[in-house]
Structure formats: structure tokens, C-alpha cells
Amino acid sequence: MIEGFYAVIPAGGIGSRLWPLSRADAPKFLHDLTGSGNSLLRDTWDRLEPLAGPDRISVVTGRAHRAAVEAQLPGIPDHNVFLESEPRESAAAIGLAAAILHHRDPDVIIGSFAADHMIRGTQVFQWAVQQAVQVAREGYIVTIGIPPTEPSVGFGYIKRGEELVVEGAPEAALVERFVEKPDLDTARMYVAERNYLWNAGIFIAKASVLLEEMALHQPALHAGLVELAASWDDREARGPAVDRIWPTLPKIAIDYAVAEPAAERGRLAVVPGHFDWDDVGDFASLTKLISQGRKNDLAVLGPNARVLSDAASGILVSQTSRVISLVGVRDIVVVDTPDALLVTTTEHAQRVKSVVESLKLTGRGDVL
């Protein structure tokens, strides 16, 4: 357990690129995508519990997902479930948690960890968080960056700058800058240079520091969140405050709202995380994750899958009890659900998001 540390799990995104597995009513974080037997959300909780303790992990999620989240996390205290009345991006979600927890305890250090990422290597993860908290105590916002294992064009990168001398955090450094998803040549250069890390979207900071930076760069968002936090623990006042304030908050990702401007001011630090990490962003990444490099295999996800495959590779996700036969299809993606079927290839996995858009536009939102 880390003294004074509070974990925050924003559980907001649906994971459109994993449609029709991920749905509005069954978002990515509720699925077992790693074959661990647990949902990604539960895996996230289990990773954080030894660090924060069961009473100091909060989840920020939509009202519609409250029951599902509580079913996944039976140990979560009521006052640690922060419900959004509608999705307003990560700066509002994490900022809300920061403001509430800061209101309850002005000295709290919070760490925000996505509900729907995959991490393997619990001890190394914990060691990275411990270092990050040490650096956060010095007043930095700290991110954990993943040393790249390949020139991925699907992730953003963090450029490591000057080393920081902090007791208990031998690997800490300043962040020189954030970079958006690069093209392949740039990504290759980043990997070769060895001072670029994948941005895993993990942020650890004193809540007060996070809020200060937010006040500087997003004053309207900050003001709204502080006002909301002040009435959050008052059962009478919370509802009206949420209804009045939440819909007015700017929709912006925490990277743009806080991390990038803080990096420019020299207040952002990074600690490397030497664990396996993936955001499981699309079916190509899910395939790689499940097949663990055995390129000629067919990865199968679904406890009741009845599969007959012949010279097939890629991924099959089965949520029905149908017999599924795949013959001579390579790098295929087949997602079989009771009301929707997707057939594509790992190469085209990114295009699934536009399928979801088209379904919305053509009045078939019933399957989203």
C-alpha cells in the first residue's frame, strides 16, 4: 500500500473499434479480452488494490454502467463511484475525481488508470507506480511511459528529457514533449532513438497539482469541477449541481487539457513501465494479444465457441452458440454476436469505427 495514494479508474469509452463486441450497453471495459476470466475493469481493479487498498479506488463511469460496474467490483464503496450524467471526455472525468478527492483530502495523490487496457507483469507495474508516486510528491504530474517493443503507429509517444533526481524513483525523467501517433518511418526513428516511450494514458499527481494546472490551462473546466466537487458529498445538492454544471463542461482529452501544457512548463515527469501493455484498441491489436505472436493461428475468444477452421488465421470472437466454420481465410476478423456480425481483416481493423458511424447515420443504431 502506498501512503496517501488514491487510484482513479475512468471507465467511459465504449471502444467503437471493437464493435460489435463492444456496445453502448456492453463497453470494452466490461469484456474479458485477455482470456484471464475477468473483465478488463476487474483486472484493473485487481492490479490497483494492493497499491491503494479496496477503499481508495474510485471509478468514474456513466449512469448507464453503474450496475455493471458494481457487479464487476462488489468491493467498491458507494462513495467511490462517480457517475457522469453524460460522457464529456477524459479531462472532465479525471478532473471530477481529482476535485472530489481533493475536496475530501487536500493532500491526496491520485493516479488515473484506464479501465480498458491490458497489462501483464503486476510487480513491475507496481514498481513503476511506486516510483511515479515518489515523483508526484515533489509536485510533478507523472506519467508512466512504455518502452516500445515495435514501431507502432497506433499509439502516441512521450519524449523523455532530462533525468530527475528523486529518492525512490531511480528511473524518473522530465517529459520533453508529447507526440501524436506517428507515421511508420517516424515511429521507427523513435524506437531506434530509445528516448521515446508509448503514452499509456497513465497520470499520477497530487490532486492539488493537477487542479492547479487545470486552472491555468482550462479555467472554465476547473471552475465547474471545483463547484461540483464542493456539493458532491451533499446528497441533496449533488443532483441539481450535476444537472446544472456537467453539461456545460468543455469536452477535451486530459492530454491536451493538462499534460501537454504542463510538459511545456517543465512540470511533467515520466517513469518507464517495464511491463507488457496494450490499449487493445482494435481487432488487430486484440488478435496480436491473444495469439501472442503465433501468426498462423486462429485466436478464438468466446467460452462456448463451436469452431471448425481449416487453413484460417486471425481472430474469431463468438458470443453465440452457432457452429462457425472458417475455411482458407487469412488474417480474418469474425465477430459473431446475436444481433450483429462483422467480417473484416486485421489490416482493416481501424475501419470498424467508420462502420459504427455509418450504422448510426443509416438508422441501424439498435445494434450499437
Add this chain to the structure above:
Amino acid sequence: MIEGFYAVIPAGGIGSRLWPLSRADAPKFLHDLTGSGNSLLRDTWDRLEPLAGPDRISVVTGRAHRAAVEAQLPGIPDHNVFLESEPRESAAAIGLAAAILHHRDPDVIIGSFAADHMIRGTQVFQWAVQQAVQVAREGYIVTIGIPPTEPSVGFGYIKRGEELVVEGAPEAALVERFVEKPDLDTARMYVAERNYLWNAGIFIAKASVLLEEMALHQPALHAGLVELAASWDDREARGPAVDRIWPTLPKIAIDYAVAEPAAERGRLAVVPGHFDWDDVGDFASLTKLISQGRKNDLAVLGPNARVLSDAASGILVSQTSRVISLVGVRDIVVVDTPDALLVTTTEHAQRVKSVVESLKLTGRGDVL
């Protein structure tokens, strides 16, 4: 109407290479594969009715399909439905019809037409049958061969020999020999030589001639069928005779049992059929049929299909109301049914038959 002519439609095969569309309880001939709005069986009936009349078309089918066949062909008289107690290949099926019809009318000329082929061009079809019947009156067994439009390796070929001089049949010729499905080079040669025709499995002959040839080359089969035919129209005797004789009959295709040996004896003639013909044997051929050469299109079969496709080509068969999204898959074959799903490519369409074998062997025959 052609005087003395009786049409026979053997409706026995399941069409395994069209699984999971074709099933034991929903064989290929019961499906509308051409988008005509009718089943292949009904289309076959409609083509033959002007030639034979509604009272002179018989169907040979399995007991299990009786109700479905009668639903498709409400005009068929009871005495024209010949039920097999179990499948015994085409020589037994067509031979049974020949023997029964010959027993009823020794002078009858019969023509056998598969229940599950596609033919476009009704007038040209009728003209070919009329010629064939003229040649049959001279004591030949006559087949209708299709001038090949491409070097198909999926069909057998008929080599045309010497011309025959028959009144009313200007295009008739002797058959020199039958050839099995060739390889591509041989098929190319056949097409170039212009005297090879596709074997469409159509046979027209006096029933007496067909039975004589059968007696010569398959005496056991002939004896059994003649005995069976003798008691067929006796309601008391038929059942026991079927139970006793049918299971003992040799299982053999009519091509081997009768057509090939008859060709060697110079008793087989051919008339060219200048109509579009396809046996719709697998999903590659079905795709070609439906897309009519528009190679970059996705052919869709299924009245209620809810499809969203992006850069997809091939065929989608939808028998459910699910939303189906195909993204970036070329020459794909997707067959979506309530209890089974097939994903393959037109290139591998022939392998579907082995899928069916595997399903049998692995105890998943419930979806066959």
C-alpha cells in the same frame, strides 16, 4: 406440348458444397438461388410444364422431402411423386421413374432434368428438348450438352461425334465419349476445339431404351427396378416391395451406369443447348451467377439482409435478421444462418464439402 413426353425431376441431392445454406432438411433444390423468387425446383417445373403438361411431370425425392416438394408444386398429381425410402444415387432414381412410367405406358419418352440447376433462356431450352425428343424417337438416349463459355474445371464434358440426320433435330450428333472434370489446360483445349460440350446431366430417351441399356450394363439394378415398378401402383404391394428391394439396389450415377456404356455402343446422341446453364455447385458458382460478372460487387442473397459493406466483394447469404458488416474483404463468402456461420472465399468454395464431412465426424451433425 410434346406428344408422348414425360418429364422426370430427380430431387435427391442436398448440395453439401452449399452448406450451411443447403441442409439435409433444406436441400439446395428448395432454395431460391437465382433471385427469381422461386425455388430451383419450382423453376424447373415451370420450364417443363409447357413441354409435358402439369400431369406428366414426375418428381423422385426422399420421403423426408415429400411435404416440401408438394408445397413447391401444388399442381403435381399424387401418382407423379415417387418417394425413395433412402438415397441411392441417380441411376436408381431415374431408373425407378423410367420403370414405373414404362409400366404405365410402354411407349413413353422420358426426359430427366435435375431439380437444382439454373437455366436461363426458356425458348432455347424448349427447342433443345424438342430436338432431343425427335432423336429419342429414333431409339437413342439423348443428352443436351451446353457449349462452354469458359474453360470450366467444375463440369464434365461430352465429346460430340458424327452428325445424325434426324427430322426436326438439325443439330443432333452422336456422342463420341464422356469426359470427367478436366484440368485447366485440358479444359482450354476442349473449349478451343469447339466439339466439347458441358455435361448438364440431362437425358432424354424412350423409357424402354433406357431400361434396355440398364439391363445390359446393370442387370441387378434393372431387375430390381422392374420388379418394384410392377407393384408400384398397387397400394398394398408398394410398401413391402420398396422396403424389400430399394435398399438392395446398387448405388451408381446414371452417367456410369448407362450413359457411358451406351455411348460406347453408339446409342448416345447429343443436342446442343444454347441456353445459360449452371449447376450452381458451390458458392463460387453461385457468386458468379448472382453478380453476373460484376467482379467487384458483393452479391447478396436473402430477402431481409441488413448489410453494411465497405470495399467488400464476393457473396453474402443472409438467413437471419442480423446486421452484417463486411469491411475490406475480397472474394469473400459469408453464409449466415440461425445455427451456423460459414466464412470462406470463392477460391476455397470447393472445400466446403470437407467441412461438412468434418462436422459429421466431430459430432456436430445437428447443423447439417
